[in-house]
Amino acid sequence: MSTIARSPIRDSVRMPTAWTRPGHIGYVGPDLRPDTHAPPVAMLTVGLDGPLIVHTSRGLIRTGSSFTPARTAHRVVATEGWILVLFIDPSSAPATMIADEMTDAAGTFGLRHRCERELVELCGEPVVDPERIYQRAIAGPHLPTDxxxxxxxxxxxxxxxxxxxxxxxxxxxxxxxxxxxxxxxxxxxxxxxxxxxxxxxxxxxxxxxxxxxxxxxxxxxxxxxxxxxxxxxxxxxxxPATKMLGAGIHFDLGPRIIAPR
Structure with missing residues (x-):
């Protein structure tokens, strides 16, 4: 169980925010209560106002933050308030760059990010800065890829x-x-x-x-x-995609706006 005191994220962030960047996709906002899912990329989830409950095939895990490897079925529930969800493009930051920052583990799940407190504080800023969140989440320089x-x-x-x-x-x-x-x-x-x-x-x-x-x-x-x-x-x-699009989320597309064909 995380002992880090949470800040009142809901009072400091104007609205839920999601973003896309070349190396990552993120979301800061209320828990949208997704069903069990298995993203094809790794993800980091941080409870911003309280601990998380991670539902896995082997039982429940209570933690302040969790790292889920790609293609791993799971469901994360915030016990209170808002969450950070960060999907990592494996071609930009190998999963090990976040996995190595987790200080504990339960099976394949990493628990308690080394910079958990800093991530909570960054998500509590009046304007969310995706790049600072991303850089705080990963460890060390990008390793070379074939x-x-x-x-x-x-x-x-x-x-x-x-x-x-x-x-x-x-x-x-x-x-x-x-x-x-x-x-x-x-x-x-x-x-x-x-x-x-x-x-x-x-x-x-x-x-x-x-x-x-x-x-x-x-x-x-x-x-x-x-x-x-x-x-x-x-x-x-x-x-459903329609639920996410209708949740009142501010979408920050940054430099990666894909023009329709």
């Missing part, structure tokens, strides 16, 4: 709607499909397919926030059907 994988992840982020096939990518790299998929997962901590789906979801939501029709945004992002998008979003985030 340049072939780095180029590929950049292509996926920039062109999320493109239907890239593992066998074609592998052939272009002179690798077997199995070796390529292993290499991608080794460097990114998530699957090739999962990383593509994640970036399509980010693209669809970004365009919807920019005022475009959600259904059209989902199709333009590369989802086969609106229902495919809805199912993918719920599996990754744990709630």
């Amino acid at each position: 340049p072939r994988i780095a180029r590929l992840t950049a292509t996926i982020r920039d062109q999320p709607s493109d239907a890239l096939r593992a066998d074609q990518i592998a052939a272009n790299l002179g690798l077997s499909t199995g070796h390529f998929l292993h290499l991608f997962t080794q460097h990114c901590g998530t699957t090739f397919r999962g990383y593509q789906r994640w970036n399509r979801m980010v693209s669809a939501i970004t365009n919807a926030v920019n005022g475009h029709d959600l259904t059209r945004s989902a199709i333009d992002a590369g989802f086969a059907t609106p229902s495919h998008f809805s199912e993918s979003f719920r599996a990754m985030i744990g709630l």
Whole structure:
């Protein structure tokens, strides 16, 4: 159980805020009570007004902050007030850069971030600064990634709607499909397919926030059907996209505004 005293986040932040940046996606606001979900990227969650209860397949964990590896089914509930949720793009910051900052563990879950107090304080500022939160969450310099994988992840982020096939990518790299998929997962901590789906979801939501029709945004992002998008979003985030978009959240898109096609 965390012994860190929480600050009154709800009194200092004007409204819930979500943001997208090239290396991370974050949210500071009330607990939206998602269902059990398994994002294809790693995530850090911090209770800003009280401890968290992490629901896992092996039971409940009570902690001030938790690190969840990519593709791990779980559900986090805030016991009180607001939370910080930070999704980490594995091509920008390997999951180990946050996992190494956790001071305890329960199975695959990291517990109690070393800078938990500072993260709570940063989220209590009148204006949330995504870059400062991100830099406080990660540890040390970015470790080098295989340049072939780095180029590929950049292509996926920039062109999320493109239907890239593992066998074609592998052939272009002179690798077997199995070796390529292993290499991608080794460097990114998530699957090739999962990383593509994640970036399509980010693209669809970004365009919807920019005022475009959600259904059209989902199709333009590369989802086969609106229902495919809805199912993918719920599996990754744990709630319907319409609920998140209708929650009165201020969306800070920063420099990464994806223009509709």
